Amino acid sequence: MTKMTVIGASGAELPEAFTGRHLINGDWQDSADGATFDRVSPSHGVTVSTSAKGGKAETEAAIAAARAAFDDGAWRESPGKDRAALLNKVADLIDRERERIAVLEVLESGKPIAQARGEIEGAADLWRYAASLARMVHGESHNNLGPDMLGVVLKEPIGVAGIITPWNFPFLIVSQKLPFALAAGCTAVIKPSEMTPSTTVILGELLIEAGIPAGVVNIVLGYGDPVGALISTDPRVDMVSFTGSTAVGKKIVESAAGTLKKVSLELGGKNPQVIFPDADLDAAADAIVFGVYFNMGECCNSGSRIIVHQDVADGLLAKVTSLSEKVPFGDPMDERTQVGAIISDAHQQKIDSYVQEAKRAGAKVLMGGEALNVEGLDGRFYGPTVVADVTPDMAIAKEEVFGPVLSVLTFSDEDEAIALANNAAYGLSAGVWSRDIHTCLNFSRKVQAGTVWTNTWMDGFAEMPFGGVKESGQGRELGRYGLEEYLEVKTIQLRVARGRANWVRDS
Numbered sequence: 126m127t128k129m130t131v132i133g134a135s136g137a138e139l140p141e142a143f144t145g146r147h148l149i150n151g152d153w154q155d156s157a158d159g160a161t162f163d164r165v166s167p168s169h170g171v172t173v174s175t176s177a178k179g180g181k182a183e184t185e186a187a188i189a190a191a192r193a194a195f196d197d198g199a200w201r202e203s204p205g206k207d208r209a210a211l212l213n214k215v216a217d218l219i220d221r222e223r224e225r226i227a228v229l230e231v232l233e234s235g236k237p238i239a240q241a242r243g244e245i246e247g248a249a250d251l252w253r254y255a256a257s258l259a260r261m262v263h264g265e266s267h268n269n270l271g272p273d274m275l276g277v278v279l280k281e282p283i284g285v286a287g288i289i290t291p292w293n294f295p296f297l298i299v300s301q302k303l304p305f306a307l308a309a310g311c312t313a314v315i316k317p318s319e320m321t322p323s324t325t326v327i328l329g330e331l332l333i334e335a336g337i338p339a340g341v342v343n344i345v346l347g348y349g350d351p352v353g354a355l356i357s358t359d360p361r362v363d364m365v366s367f368t369g370s371t372a373v374g375k376k377i378v379e380s381a382a383g384t385l386k387k388v389s390l391e392l393g394g395k396n397p398q399v400i401f402p403d404a405d406l407d408a409a410a411d412a413i414v415f416g417v418y419f420n421m422g423e424c425c426n427s428g429s430r431i432i433v434h435q436d437v438a439d440g441l442l443a444k445v446t447s448l449s450e451k452v453p454f455g456d457p458m459d460e461r462t463q464v465g466a467i468i469s470d471a472h473q474q475k476i477d478s479y480v481q482e483a484k485r486a487g488a489k490v491l492m493g494g495e496a497l498n499v500e501g502l503d504g505r506f507y508g509p510t511v512v513a514d515v516t517p518d519m520a521i522a523k524e525e526v527f528g529p530v531l532s533v534l535t536f537s538d539e540d541e542a543i544a545l546a547n548n549a550a551y552g553l554s555a556g557v558w559s560r561d562i563h564t565c566l567n568f569s570r571k572v573q574a575g576t577v578w579t580n581t582w583m584d585g586f587a588e589m590p591f592g593g594v595k596e597s598g599q600g601r602e603l604g605r606y607g608l609e610e611y612l613e614v615k616t617i618q619l620r621v622a623r624g625r626a627n628w629v630r631d632s
């Protein structure tokens with residue numbers, strides 16, 4: 126059996142089960158039919174939350190409230206300064222509630238507590254950054270169209286934004302969308318994942334405390350079908366901002382086609398890291414281990430596909446496996462834990478089936494490759510796993526495993542490395558490791574990805590746009606681009622003197 130560092134049950138005291146209700150037009154509401162659903166912690170096996178289960182009635186009421194709040198004009202026409210003040214207040218309240226949000230996030234998602242705290246702090250930073258953008262919404266003027274013409278381009282809020290989020294970074298991802306939508310002057314209907322609904326409900330509480338007007342932000346809890354599907358189809362919703370799987374992203378595009386609403390998609394990835402022979406292998410090994418085990422590998426940015434030069438492959442893999450043995454995994458409520466629990470039984474089986482299939486196809490499992498019990502916990506855990514001798518045709522080389530599983534391929538020259546990196550339907554992010562700036566730049570320019578990390582992995586900044594190409598999505602979040610997603614362009618052409626030539630000629 127592989128050596129691993131396992132953290133057993135910490136005995137941390139768990140909070141009472143959370144009760145979540147829909148936020149519709151400023152009121153907390155149960156479902157009309159009283160339906161609810163429970164979330165059982167993937168790490169502790171206890172019920173973490175009971176949430177109202179939304180149906181047609183709740184979704185339509187939430188959409189109607191967001192529509193009315195937008196059309197009323199008070200929010201969209203409010204000065205950017207006032208919207209910024211509200212967003213800053215929400216950021217302060219997030220800081221105040223950091224521990225409560227982090228603990229619920231751990232228990233619903235399985236992620237480690239130290240990481241969850243960092244994510245909540247990162248989310249507060251996004252609210253502050255979006256607040257700064259709220260004061261910077263502006264268009265452009267054209268003063269070169271001739272002496273009697275002035276052109277003005279206005280940026281206007283797009284309208285009602287439907288926001289649909291996944292379970293892997295629930296609070297962070299809603300914070301990559303909602304504050305930017307609000308900064309632009311949009312109103313919103315949010316549907317969090319049915320696996321992790323509760324921290325979005327806490328965000329709703331904080332928004333109310335900060336003074337958000339009724340109807341500007343609405344939250345409907347429940348499943349993709351019907352809630353997400355109704356949001357994507359309804360003509361009263363002007364755009365959908367979705368983060369989740371590529372399969373569901375495609376369904377949303379189909380649902381949105383009927384009304385041609387704008388769709389912004391942050392989808393899956395099969396992100397390559399290419400390691401050239403002149404790279405700092407110690408730095409690369411640490412980043413590889415971080416890139417693949419962070420958030421249990423349940424990460425769109427997981428650096429799950431290593432493409433290493435054949436001359437340094439053995440040395441790099443020895444370093445990677447040695448570091449993998451040291452990564453503490455186990456009880457996510459323990460401060461020391463860096464890899465927590467897998468989101469569900471079904472997902473754990475999916476991860477394992479990729480590893481077993483690769484083994485059957487001739488790949489070599491250097492470590493891990495099995496589900497594990499952590500003493501004292503009723504949870505799902507999958508050990509850090511390194512799979513070598515992977516070939517480009519194997520599913521594990523092309524598809525998103527979304528677990529703590531590293532696939533290793535080798536290359537012999539630069540062109541082959543770039544071709545291998547681009548050999549996936551996805552194009553979210555990519556990495557290159559080399560001490561030669563020309564090698565790094567050549568790779569960065571030729572790789573098909575929305576983000577390229579050179580000699581690093583998964584750094585992120587509120588200022589830097591993020592998103593994918595190919596089947597990893599469309600549109601961008603963060604940076605100024607994150608605001609632009611929620612803005613529409615209006616062209617105004619002003620004739621400023623009586624210079625217009627008559628179209629109808631005198632006969």
Ligand code: NAD
Binds near residue numbers: 347357368525598
């Ligand atoms: P998912 O696609 O299963 O679900 C995402 C959300 O969509 C959930 O709220 C779900 O209820 C909802 N949904 C399901 N069916 C729907 C439908 N027919 N119409 C509308 N909404 C529907 O994704 P997941 O399993 O929650 O998350 C994991 C996926 O998310 C991975 O593929 C991952 O790569 C991706 N992801 C991408 C990014 C990014 O920024 N690119 C970030 C995080 C996660």
